[in-house]
Amino acid sequence: MNVFRYAHPAVAVVYYAIAVALPVVRSDVATSAVVLSGILLQMAVISKSVRAAAAWTATFLPFAALFVAAAMLFNRRGGHVMFQIGGWQPTYESALAGLAAALTIGAAFAAFETTGRVVPAETWLSVASGRAPNVALLLAMTVRFVPHFRRRLGEIALARRALGEAVAIAPNAFGGKTAAMRNTARLLGLLLPVALEETARTADAMTARGYGTGPRTRYRRFRFRRGDAFRTAVFAAAALPAFGVFTGENPVVSAAAAAVYALLPMVFASPGFSGRPRFLRGRLPRGSRDARRSGFLRAKSDAGRTWGKKQWR
């Protein structure tokens, strides 16, 4: 389940930007830990399995240990000495500072990764296509063709092997390294005409469908609606106490506020709460009247209906 599925991608971007900023500004262990675990929880929810979050944690832990060790080695501040080996007196404060730094960086990386999961590359492109439609199209096609040609390269290698040639990228190829490299170069040479032919066909398809016949419209999938603005505002407001705006420097309160912030999307962006807030309801966003007539909006909201209570209103 994607907690931001029902919102404009910008909402997710703002949310995670705040989530990255929070530990950086606060730089205390509790807040950072809360934010990080919240984001990991979201990651698990979004990918519908604990595995991704667990794998992430597994790579993070040694990294965190390294950070703490480095802090203990080089950070001389603090009054509570842990132990003493020769002239080296690591302090609890330095270890905590190292942990906080590790958690802050960890939270940032986790936030990037989760943003990537919530807002896939195509969505970025489709949002960007308003500004530079041709660049966006080019990028989108590149994104599509890279895996395609990688697959085709594999198929060509297979065909060569079927005709008894040893091919480098194959797992059980034989022959020395030079032979392998020569083979690979040759395979790429074989891919080139295939790629050209296939792109020519795609170009045909584009021409057949009116590409380059004049100015094009942009058919936006994502519109920043009032509900999105509202949600962004709520997220920003919820982050304020965690930043210490009304609460001062109390780390416990700040961590609690951070926990609220981290859990907020689960509740707030879930399908049940997907609609506009009550005071905005009854008015459709601009430009959707035609769509409503065509039955499209109805069909679209049907998907979320069983979750919410709107069905019976």
Add this chain to the structure above:
Amino acid sequence: MALMRLEGVSFRYVGAKDFSLSDVGLTVVPGEFVLVVGPSGSGKTTLLRLMKPGLAPAGERRGRLLFRGKPVEEWPPRETAAAVGFVSGDPEAWIVADEVWSELGWTLEQIGAPAADIRLRVAETAQAFGLAPLLRRRTYELSDGEKQLVHLASVLVARPELLLLDEPVSRLDPVSAGRFWDVIARLRREYGIAVVCADHRAEPAFAMADRVVCLEEGRLLWEDSPRRAAYRLWRSDDVRFCEMVPEAARVCLEFAEAAGTPWRPEEADRLPLSVREAKAWLASMAKTDDAAEYDAAEDGDAENGAAKDEIAEDDVVEDGTGASFRRVGDDFGGVAAVCRDVWFAYTAADDPVLRGLDLTIRRGQWLALLGGNGSGKSTLLRLIAGFERPLRGDVRVFGRPPHRWKDAERPFLAGYLSAEPRDYFAGETVKDDLLAVARRAGCGVDEAMRLADIFGIRRLLDRHPHDLSAGERQQAAIALLLLFRPRLLLLDEPTFGLDAGARRVLIDVLRAACRLGVAVVTATHDLSFAASAADRCALLFDGDIAAEGETDLFFSDMFYYAPERARIIRNVARRSTFGSSGRGGVASVREEEMRRWWIASGENAQ
């Protein structure tokens, strides 16, 4: 008024000597379905492309093409981009966008339709064709059948008046193809869209068409009503045309001929075109005594044929094995390959494609693997060829796990043809590849040329492999594999793009190989090919073999997943009723040639 009118259209590709189309005149009125038939290379695709201005190939055109009374080149490109839709049989290359959603809106975006319109049209099209569940999927993740429907829908979003279909179902399994034709039928019935469809094997299209146009070598031979067209095709002396007759009509025509009362030309209008009509006609015939006689005659034939078969096979396997297989070792008890409890997934995260599959492939036997798109047919072939190794279970081919084979010995053991025959060519001309492979296979130049003759591809030898048609490329690639004289042939969709004549060649050649003890495995969607050529059929479903058996018994057990012929004669099924081509009976001239070619090499190798 005519929607599209061609007046004396001739066309010659850049640099070509001959005209690909000469003096073609054709009129399409609104709401009409025109089916264009003809052997491959007869100019069907060129004709369709000329009708779609953005796609017209480069070359010299003569004559006039009028769309709604005005020459096509005078229409603003934006209007024709929407009003004339082109659907190709290769959706993979024709899908432009990465998500179904944007693919559907693509055309309208390009022609500058207002955003609200686009939203509405995408929405209604998606609803009307049941694509709503796919909207957010990535286009490259879809199955072939889904891709083709999305491709069609992305054209229909622009509300075309004329739809051009270029072999639209050639890559689809029978079930997805059926779904595609259902949509087309609905478009005609409910929306009155005119359709021009080019196909060399299109049973449902035949039943749907208003008119059938026949092309040969760029000339329009005739146009006629579908029933009379079927009769004309049947009457023509050319086997390539006979094989284009829809199955339902063919069964009845064959039946009538076997009963000694050939179909009369004046009754051509009553020729059945659908399973229902054919069944009704057969039932009416069964009331007369002719039918009983026919059955009796067929019974006799079948038995004789089977008996002859056995003798012949014994014979041939003897001398065939002796001559050509001495160099590769023992017989392995007649078994070529065994799969035992095979599990396979492409990555650990994917669902397994094969789930505990068991299969035995015998020497001298032709096995047709059937199953929908994505049922694991291709995967199974790759496993048997040793390009993948099973996650669990055991694959053994000639007693060894095939993934341990050395690349250099593989083609002598198993000839594997992937679904992309284009990949088998690396040279500048077909001849380059043929000779390079022949050298590796230890085959002389003469031998290679003789094989090219048997396949009838000699005229292609000086052409660039990428300039060949799909069918020609397919034949040439199979010829490359046969140069090694493999003991096992694994062919993925070998009939793709083949016209009737080429199919016949392929069947003869593979039959000859079978008789020499080669095991042949073909993964195919083409049920009538499987029914007429294979000894055994196996249906892959849910990662395992759901059913396997001797072809006739196999198809008589099937109800939905059976070729038209089997559905028509379900209750009259006889072995020989399937065997219209090759299986059993006397070997054809080409089969004999192939056999001699194969054995000759064995002697050379001694």
